[in-house]
Amino acid sequence: MSVLIVGSTALDSIKPATAENPRLLGGSASHAAVAASFFGPVNLVGVVGDDFPKRYVQLYRKHRIDLEGLQVEPGKTFHWSGEYEVNMNNRRTLLTELGVFEKFTPHLPAAYKQSQYVLLANIAPSLQHHVLDQMQRPKFVVADTMDLWLNIALGDLLRLIRRVDGFVLNDGEAHQLTKENNVFAALKKIHKLGPKYVIIKKGSHGSILSAPQGFFICPAYPLHKVVDPTGAGDAFVGGMMGYLAHAKGPPENNLRRAMIHGSVVASFCCEGFGLNRTTRTKRADIDRRVKELERLTEF
Amino acid sequence: MSVLIVGSTALDSIKPATAENPRLLGGSASHAAVAASFFGPVNLVGVVGDDFPKRYVQLYRKHRIDLEGLQVEPGKTFHWSGEYEVNMNNRRTLLTELGVFEKFTPHLPAAYKQSQYVLLANIAPSLQHHVLDQMQRPKFVVADTMDLWLNIALGDLLRLIRRVDGFVLNDGEAHQLTKENNVFAALKKIHKLGPKYVIIKKGSHGSILSAPQGFFICPAYPLHKVVDPTGAGDAFVGGMMGYLAHAKGPPENNLRRAMIHGSVVASFCCEGFGLNRTTRTKRADIDRRVKELERLTEF
Numbered sequence: 001m002s003v004l005i006v007g008s009t010a011l012d013s014i015k016p017a018t019a020e021n022p023r024l025l026g027g028s029a030s031h032a033a034v035a036a037s038f039f040g041p042v043n044l045v046g047v048v049g050d051d052f053p054k055r056y057v058q059l060y061r062k063h064r065i066d067l068e069g070l071q072v073e074p075g076k077t078f079h080w081s082g083e084y085e086v087n088m089n090n091r092r093t094l095l096t097e098l099g100v101f102e103k104f105t106p107h108l109p110a111a112y113k114q115s116q117y118v119l120l121a122n123i124a125p126s127l128q129h130h131v132l133d134q135m136q137r138p139k140f141v142v143a144d145t146m147d148l149w150l151n152i153a154l155g156d157l158l159r160l161i162r163r164v165d166g167f168v169l170n171d172g173e174a175h176q177l178t179k180e181n182n183v184f185a186a187l188k189k190i191h192k193l194g195p196k197y198v199i200i201k202k203g204s205h206g207s208i209l210s211a212p213q214g215f216f217i218c219p220a221y222p223l224h225k226v227v228d229p230t231g232a233g234d235a236f237v238g239g240m241m242g243y244l245a246h247a248k249g250p251p252e253n254n255l256r257r258a259m260i261h262g263s264v265v266a267s268f269c270c271e272g273f274g275l276n277r278t279t280r281t282k283r284a285d286i287d288r289r290v291k292e293l294e295r296l297t298e299f
Numbered sequence: 300m301s302v303l304i305v306g307s308t309a310l311d312s313i314k315p316a317t318a319e320n321p322r323l324l325g326g327s328a329s330h331a332a333v334a335a336s337f338f339g340p341v342n343l344v345g346v347v348g349d350d351f352p353k354r355y356v357q358l359y360r361k362h363r364i365d366l367e368g369l370q371v372e373p374g375k376t377f378h379w380s381g382e383y384e385v386n387m388n389n390r391r392t393l394l395t396e397l398g399v400f401e402k403f404t405p406h407l408p409a410a411y412k413q414s415q416y417v418l419l420a421n422i423a424p425s426l427q428h429h430v431l432d433q434m435q436r437p438k439f440v441v442a443d444t445m446d447l448w449l450n451i452a453l454g455d456l457l458r459l460i461r462r463v464d465g466f467v468l469n470d471g472e473a474h475q476l477t478k479e480n481n482v483f484a485a486l487k488k489i490h491k492l493g494p495k496y497v498i499i500k501k502g503s504h505g506s507i508l509s510a511p512q513g514f515f516i517c518p519a520y521p522l523h524k525v526v527d528p529t530g531a532g533d534a535f536v537g538g539m540m541g542y543l544a545h546a547k548g549p550p551e552n553n554l555r556r557a558m559i560h561g562s563v564v565a566s567f568c569c570e571g572f573g574l575n576r577t578t579r580t581k582r583a584d585i586d587r588r589v590k591e592l593e594r595l596t597e598f
Contacts, residue, residue: 181385182503182523182525184521184522184523202504206504214595215521216595217505217518219516219596223483256597256598257598294598296514296516297516297518299555299558
């Protein structure tokens with residue numbers, strides 16, 4: 001069954017030290033949907049303006065992404081511009097033009113309401129709530145977020161994470177939310193806020209799952225060069241949810257391998273600007289890196 | 300056969316936010332030797348003053364550490380005092396009194412010169428050279444270091460690492476040495492400086508081995524609370540070398556499991572001030588955490 005992914009669909013202008021890369025396809029839902037598409041069909045809900053390039057619509061289609069839930073509104077597509085420091089860890093936003101995203105309300109096509117696997121990719125928690133309100137009986141719902149919502153919509157976010165099975169955030173956000181420097185102490189506090197599964201992303205250091213069955217230490221795939229980390233976190237959760245939705249058995253049995261697959265898709269994401277490298281990736285490339293991660297971690 | 304460990308033997312005064320812990324047994328060789336002792340006998344080479352507490356000599360002995368190479372000189376034992384920030388990642392040196400360490404020249408007892416496994420724990424590279432000059436045909440030599448030597452004795456250090464099988468440093472030092480932000484790019488450059496095996500320590504994020512057989516991503520054991528990370532890096536290499544020296548087969552076949560064991564001993568080290576927790580650890584406790592790490596990383 002298709003995985004449902006709701007989030008932002010944007011045009012990203014990324015400025016590294018070398019050259020500007022204007023208006024690449026970006027946004028949390030775009031990265032997550034393409035990542036999920038390697039494992040099976042995807043239903044996407046988002047909004048774009050009437051300036052949204054046709055080639056990006058074609059790109060979604062090429063990846064078996066159903067676009068019935070992609071709203072096209074008069075106006076401009078959400079545009080984000082940012083730059084990275086040399087070490088690729090610190091990002092600075094240069095410009096945010098919300099455009100049609102400002103008045104976005106995610107409407108789910110009837111068929112999407114029965115989705116079993118739902119990824120609430122990074123958007124305002126109020127919109128993530130609105131999606132959940134329309135769902136019938138989803139089996140496994142995961143929400144991602146970003147520091148912005150911790151700053152300006154903490155109440156909404158805290159109510160949201162009581163409604164989801166899994167909550168994903170990065171180490172900086174976990175610290176901001178719990179005031180704990182220690183990742184494992186932070187995980188304990190986040191469970192008390194509701195979610196059964198909590199995943200803390202640590203960039204090139206991998207990620208940690210905390211589940212009723214215990215922790216899982218998930219490695220990042222070794223990369224000698226990171227070209228552009230934009231969307232890597234979205235690719236990670238997208239790949240994870242895509243894998244989960246199409247794996248046999250209950251999600252708790254597949255979560256570890258799902259994270260590994262997400263981690264590998266995120267590694268491809270980092271190797272090109274925007275979705276450039278990810279969209280040139282084949283399922284066989286992913287499987288090869290998963291096998292390699294098995295070798296890199298066995299002892 | 301005993302593993303030979305040469306390094307500093309010191310008294311550490313550690314000031315966390317809570318309370319001062321004066322003149323605990325410390326130094327790279329002390330932490331490494333106690334860590335190695337869980338796996339078999341250890342020969343220690345270091346220097347202490349005539350103020351060195353008898354209870355610390357007894358503690359070494361309790362851990363089957365041979366002290367024929369521990370020089371006792373008139374004067375004061377090397378004393379270091381430092382404090383940690385709340386997040387336990389940043390350390391600040393408050394005081395360094397070299398004492399008898401200032402004129403230390405490591406003399407190896409005759410029997411030690413035939414050691415097969417040698418750990419040059421963190422001391423001045425010139426002293427590490429001096430140890431190697433006295434060795435006959437060691438099978439596997441590993442050197443550890445610290446940022447201080449990169450700053451004041453880089454030439455000596457670069458000559459040293461051409462003489463060893465394995466070189467261990469932390470991520471900050473790897474960046475300082477190679478100017479590379481990316482760990483895997485740094486590893487590549489460090490191999491070109493000589494060593495066949497390079498290990499980069501990343502604290503709570505674990506460590507990475509780069510070997511002719513490929514990388515190994517070694518996890519850190521999950522700790523909810525770090526009491527005092529002083530000596531954790533020394534415990535890691537000490538545990539690793541102790542395990543290697545007593546494992547069957549060639550070192551290249553045992554290095555991954557050796558790192559895992561080192562990582563576990565380092566986790567105990569972090570759970571108490573100085574060596575307080577490590578010395579209360581039993582081999583069975585270590586084996587239990589190793590098994591747990593197997594479960595925490597399998598997918």
